[in-house]
Amino acid sequence: xxxxxxxxxxxxxxxxxxxxxxxxxxxxxxxxxxxxxxxxxxxxxxxxxxxxxxxxxxxxxxxxxxxxxxxxxxxxxxxxxxxxxxxxxxxxxxxxxxxxxxxxxxxxxxxxxxxxxxxxxxxxxxxxxxxxxxxxxxxxxxxxxxxxxxxxxxxxxxxxxxxxxxxxxxxxxxxxxxxxxxxxxxxxxxxxxxxxxxxxxxxxxxxxxxxxxxxxxxxxxxxxxxxxxxxxxxxxxxxxxxxxxxxxxxxxxxxxxxxxxxxxxxxxxxxxxxxxxxxxxxxxxxxxxxxxxxxxxxxxxxxxxxxxxxxxxxxxxxxxxxxxxxxxxxxxxxxxxxxxxxxxxxxxxxxxxxxxxxxxxxxxxxxxxxxxxxxxxxxxxxxxxxxxxxxxxxxxxxxxxxxxxxxxxxxxxxxxxxxxxxxxxxxxxxxxxxxxxxxxxxxxxxxxxxxxxxxxxxxxxxxxxxxxxxxxxxxxxxxxxxxxxxxxxxxxxxxxxxxxxxxxx
Amino acid sequence: xxxxxxxxxxxxxxxxxxxxxxxxxxxxxxxxxxxxxxxxxxxxxxxxxxx
Numbered sequence: 373x374x375x376x377x378x379x380x381x382x383x384x385x386x387x388x389x390x391x392x393x394x395x396x397x398x399x400x401x402x403x404x405x406x407x408x409x410x411x412x413x414x415x416x417x418x419x420x421x422x423x424x425x426x427x428x429x430x431x432x433x434x435x436x437x438x439x440x441x442x443x444x445x446x447x448x449x450x451x452x453x454x455x456x457x458x459x460x461x462x463x464x465x466x467x468x469x470x471x472x473x474x475x476x477x478x479x480x481x482x483x484x485x486x487x488x489x490x491x492x493x494x495x496x497x498x499x500x501x502x503x504x505x506x507x508x509x510x511x512x513x514x515x516x517x518x519x520x521x522x523x524x525x526x527x528x529x530x531x532x533x534x535x536x537x538x539x540x541x542x543x544x545x546x547x548x549x550x551x552x553x554x555x556x557x558x559x560x561x562x563x564x565x566x567x568x569x570x571x572x573x574x575x576x577x578x579x580x581x582x583x584x585x586x587x588x589x590x591x592x593x594x595x596x597x598x599x600x601x602x603x604x605x606x607x608x609x610x611x612x613x614x615x616x617x618x619x620x621x622x623x624x625x626x627x628x629x630x631x632x633x634x635x636x637x638x639x640x641x642x643x644x645x646x647x648x649x650x651x652x653x654x655x656x657x658x659x660x661x662x663x664x665x666x667x668x669x670x671x672x673x674x675x676x677x678x679x680x681x682x683x684x685x686x687x688x689x690x691x692x693x694x695x696x697x698x699x700x701x702x703x704x705x706x707x708x709x710x711x712x713x714x715x716x717x718x719x720x721x722x723x724x725x726x727x728x729x730x731x732x733x734x735x736x737x738x739x740x741x742x743x744x745x746x747x748x749x750x751x752x753x754x755x756x757x758x759x760x761x762x763x764x765x766x767x768x769x770x771x772x773x774x775x776x777x778x779x780x781x782x783x784x785x786x787x788x789x790x791x792x793x794x795x796x797x798x799x800x801x802x803x804x805x806x807x808x809x810x811x812x813x814x815x816x817x818x819x820x821x822x823x824x825x826x827x828x829x830x831x832x833x834x835x836x837x838x839x840x841x842x843x844x845x846x847x848x849x850x851x852x853x854x855x856x857x858x859x860x861x862x863x864x865x866x867x868x869x870x871x872x873x874x875x876x877x
Numbered sequence: 878x879x880x881x882x883x884x885x886x887x888x889x890x891x892x893x894x895x896x897x898x899x900x901x902x903x904x905x906x907x908x909x910x911x912x913x914x915x916x917x918x919x920x921x922x923x924x925x926x927x928x
Contacts (some may be wrong), residue, residue, distance in 0.1 A: 440902065456926040460901065466925045646899070649894035649915055656916035666921050 375502045377769045378768045382729030386388050387764045395734050398435035399741045402442020405457045407450055409765070413443035414700040418766060421579045421708055426471035429712035432733040436705050437688070441493060441735060443701075444644065444650045444681045445742045448485040452584055452673070454543035461644035466650045468665065468672030475668050479504050479612035484622045484670055485677040487614075492630040492678035493739040496685030496781040499634055500692075501732050504721070507693040511718040516825035521846035523819040528850040529640030530703075531808035538664045540804045548812020551576045556818065559824060571765050572783045574738050578707045579779060581813055584789045586704060589796020591768040595761070596797075612747065620835060622674040625655050629678030634678075634766035637686025640698045640853075644683040647678035680844060685735065692716050692728060697814075700807040705813055715818075889914060901927070 373379075384390060405416045417436045424432035447459030452469035465485060472481040507864040528547040531541035540779070554565045555575030614622065632654065656662055667670055682731035690696040695717035697703035709716050714724065721728050746753075776789045799806050823837075830836030838844045893914035897907040909919045 452925070455924065462903065463925060463927065467921055470925075643898070645898040646891075646894045649897055650890060651896070652917070653890050653915040662916075665916060666918055 373587055373722065375505050378505075378729045379726060379733055381500045381533070381726070382731070383735030383736070385430065385448075385726055385730030386734035390428070391431055391730065391734060392737065393736050394428075394435040395438045396430035396741055398438020398710075399442040399738050399745060399802070402439035402444075402447035403742065403753060404442075404446075404747060404756055405445020406443040407437070407756050408454055409450065409458050410597070411590075411764070411768075412459060412701070413440045414586050414704050415590045415699060415768070416443070417704045417708065418582045419502045419771055419775065421556070421582055421704070421711060422779035423771075424708070425579070425711060425779040426859055429714065432712070432729050433705070433727070434710050434738075435706060437711050437731060437735055438738045438741075440687075440701055440705070441681070441701075442742060444684050445486065445489050446753065447524075447680070448489070448673075448677055449482065450487065450757065453480045453750075453754060454757070458645075459680075461683070462677075463645070464676040465673055465803065468669050468817075471648055471666070471668035471791030472670065472673065477670075480614045480670065481673050482750060483612055483614045483747065484618060487627040488629065488674045488678040489681040489746075490625045490739050490743040492633065492681040493685065493742075494656070494736065495630045496634045496637075496682040497629075497732065497739070500685045500689055500735075501729075503689060504693050507689065508718040508721045511694055514718070514842070515828065515840070517840055517843045518820040519847070520819055520822040520826055520837065521816050521843040521850070522694060522696065523822065525850040525853070526640060526811065526815060528820070528853045529627050530811050531805065532854055532857070537803070538854070541808055542803050544799065544806065545808035545812045548809035548814075549816040550559070551581070551809070552813045552820075558821065562731065562777055562874060565760040571782070576813060577780060577785065578784055578810075578814055580776055580788050582704050582707045582810055583776055583801075584701070585642045585796040585810055586687070587768055588789060588793025589806065589815075591765045591798060592793065593800040594798040595765040596801075613759075620671055621661075621670050624658075625671045625675035627653070628654060628658075629675040630682040632675075633679030633682030635684040637683025638689045638698065639686075639692070640696070643699055644680045647679035651675035651679040651685050654875055669824045688732075688735075692732075693718060695720075695818075697811060698854050700810070703810050703814060705805055707810070710814065743761045769794030775779040780868045801829075 375873045386395070387752055401416060401420075402413060405411045405413060416439050420436070420439075424435070431674070444461060447457055447462030449467045449468065450456045450458040450496055451462040451466035452473050453472040455466050457463045457466050457650050469481045469485065472478060512761075527545055531545035532538040550565070552575075554572055556562070557564055563573055628648075629651040630649045633644065636647040636650070637644060652672055652675060655669075657674040659665065659669065659671050661669060661671075684712045687699050689700050691702045691706060693716075695706065695715060706716060714720060772793075773786065773789065776785055796806055799809070826837060827834070838847060893911040896911045897915065900907040906923070912919050912922055914924075
C-alpha cells in the first residue's frame with residue numbers, strides 16, 4: 373500500500389466520532405493556550421499527560437497533536453488585535469498584523485493568518501504523510517550503532533548546538549541522563565542510584581518529570597514575571613473577509629511560508645520562530661510593495677503565519693519516523709507515546725499503522741476544525757485574556773497536582789512533582805534550558821540500550837560505532853554541531869546561537 | 878555569480894533569523910544590525926509587547 377492508501381485508512385480512523393471529539397478538545401485547548409501569552413503547547417500537553425493516562429492511546433495522541441496545531445493558530449489573534457504575541461512563533465505577525473488592525477483591516481489580517489495557517493497545515497501534513505514512509509524505509513536498516521549515533525545527535529542538537537551556553541545545555545542533559553539511570557538496570561537487573569529507597573527501583577516517572585518541569589516550573593516562572601496586558605484591544609472594523617487584492621497578495625506568501633517553515637521545523641532545534649522571521653524577510657525582498665512593510669503589509673502576516681503552522685507538521689517528521697524530538701512540545705509528545713507503551717520510530721509504522729496514520733490524518737481534520745473555530749469565534753478567544761492571571765497559574769498547579777496523584781497515587785510521587793517543579797523553576801530562572809533534561813530522561817535509557825547492544829556485538833570494540841557510514845556521518849554531524857558553535861562563540865558570534873536548544877514550543 | 882550571491886544572501890538571512898530568535902529566547906533585544914538584515918526596523922520591533 374502507498375502513502376495515499378494509508379492516509380485514507382487513517383482518515384477513516386480519525387473520522388470516528390470519539391476521535392473527532394478528541395481532536396475538537398485538542399484544537400480548542402490549543403487555540404486557548406495559543407491566545408494566552410506565556411502559556412504554550414508544551415505546558416498544556418505536559419499538564420494533560422497524567423490525565424490521559426487511562427484514556428485511549430490514539431485519542432490522546434490526536435488530542436496532543438490538536439493542541440500543538442491549535443497553539444500555532446491561536447497565537448496570531450492577540451498578535452494582530454493586541455500587539456501581544458500569544459506564542460513566540462507569532463511575534464513577527466504582530467509587526468504587520470497589528471498595523472493592519474489599527475488601519476481598520478484587522479479582519480483581513482486575521483483571515484489571511486487563519487487561511488494561511490490552514491493551507492500551510494494542509495500541505496505540510498500531506499508532505500509529512502508522503503515523506504514519512506521514505507524516511508521509515510531508510511531507518512529500517514538502522515542497527516544499534518546507528519540508533520545510538522542518532523540519539524547522540526539529538527542530545528547535542530537539543531542541548532548544546534544552539535545554546536546560549538553549551539555548558540548549561542549539557543548540564544541539563546546530563547542531569548536528565550543521570551536521572552534516567554535511576555532504577556533497575558534493564559540488562560543486568562542490578563539496582564542503580566536508588567539510595568535504598570524502594571520506590572526508586574521503578575525509576576523516575578517520565579510523566580511526573582515532564583509535568584513538574586513544563587507545567588509546575590513554567591507556571592511558577594511565568595507567575596513570577598508578572599505579565600500585564602494593558603494595551604487597548606484593536607476592534608475588528610469592517611468586513612472580516614479578504615478582498616480580491618488581498619487574496620492575490622497572500623497566496624504566494626502562504627506557499628513560500630509553508631516551504632520555509634516545514635524543513636526548519638523538522639531540523640533539530642530549529643523551532644517555529646526561525647521560519648517565521650525568514651519568511652518575513654523573504655516576503656519583504658520579493659514583494660512588489662516593499663514600502664508597505666512596517667505599515668501593515670498583508671504579505672508580512674500571510675507568510676510567517678503559514679511558516680509557523682508548517683513547522684508544527686515538520687516537527688512531527690523526525691518524531692514519528694525516528695522517534696527524535698526536535699522541540700520541547702515534541703519531547704513531551706514522545707513522553708505521551710511512551711506512557712501508552714509506544715515507541716515512535718520506523719517500527720511503529722509497521723506495528724501500529726492504524727494509530728500512526730490516524731494521527732497524521734487527524735491533523736488534516738484538525739486543520740478544518742481550526743479554520744471554523746478561529747475566524748467566527750475571535751471575540752470569545754480574546755475574552756480569555758480577561759481571566760485573572762493568578763487564577764490561571766493556580767489552576768495549572770492544581771491541575772498538575774491532581775493529575776499526577778490520579779495517575780500515581782503516592783505521596784512520594786507528589787514530593788517528586790514539587791521537587792522537580794522547584795528545580796524546573798530554578799533552571800528557568802538561571803537560564804538553564806529544561807528541554808534537554810526531559811530529552812535525557814526519555815532518550816537516555818534507549819541510547820544506553822543501543823550502545824550496550826552495539827558493544828556486545830563488537831565484543832567491546834568502540835571502533836565498531838564509527839565503522840558504519842550512517843553512524844559515522846551522524847556522529848560527525850553531532851561533533852560539528854558541538855564544535856562549530858564553540859568556535860563561533862570564540863570569534864564573538866556566540867549570541868546568534870544562544871538558547872535555541874531550549875525551544876519551548 | 879548570481880547563484881553564489883543568492884546563496885550568500887540566504888545564509889546571511891538565516892544567520893540573522895537565528896541570531897534574533899536566540900536573543901529573544903534569553904529576553905534580550907535583538908541587535909539593530911540583525912533586525913535590519915531581516916528587513917525589520919528596531920522601533921517597530923520594540924513596539925511589540927513581548928513578555
